[in-house]
Each structure stands twice: as C-alpha cells, then as structure tokens.
Amino acid sequence: MADVYDDDNIFARILRGEIPCKKVYEDTHTLAFDDINPQAPIHTLVIPKGKYVSMKDFTTRASDTELAALLRAVGKVAELKGVHESGYRILANAGVNAHQEVPHLHIHIFGGRALGSMLTSK
Secondary structure (H helix, E strand, C coil): CCCCCCCCCHHHHHHCCCCCCCEEEECCCEEEEECCCCCCCEEEEEEECCCCCCHHHHHHHCCHHHHHHHHHHHHHHHHHCCCCCCCEEEECCCCHHHCCCCCCCCEEEEECCCCCCCCCCC
C-alpha cells in the first residue's frame, strides 16, 4: 500500500462526523473509539486526526506535537478502559502483507482477557 491518502476512507468519514462512533477519548490531535467488530473484550482504535496512511507516513510528516499526542492517547485509553495494569496489546498494521484494511493510520488496543501468543508460526 502506497502512502496515498483516501479522503473517503471510513476513519476520514468518522472524523468529519459523517459516520458515528462510540468515542472513548479525543483531544486536539487524536480520536479513540471502540471497534465495531471487537476481537477482544476491549478493542479500541486510536487514530491521528491528520491525513496519515501508515506509521512511516506519520513519523515522516507529523509534527512532534502530533507524535506525542498519539502515544499519550494510547496510554490514556488503556487507563480509561481499565487495562493499564492488567495488560494490553497495541497493534498497527501497515500495508498489504500486514492486512491493513483502512488507509488511515490506526492503533488497535486489545485487552480485557489473556491474549495469547502474538503470532503463530507458519
């Protein structure tokens, strides 16, 4: 997946208010909301409000303020969801081989149960 931003992706539409979300946290630079197809009891997405496709795109073009805000938002969401002490997993897929489905950088936060191995060997 090239770092070409699609203004009609679902997260862009959520940011514009065209599609509702179950908001967990928001600040000037980030939005966090519950995943509509949760893969764990806690499954929240944290996205930057800027038009960034991938982590590479974000770390190349985002301001230091945006970079810090995204990381702080992940920590804040873990706290708000009550998994900051019991444990949680963060995941950001980038590109076709990682199965990135939406071309807008997003970080998944999973928790609420034992999550098992990170990857299965094949």
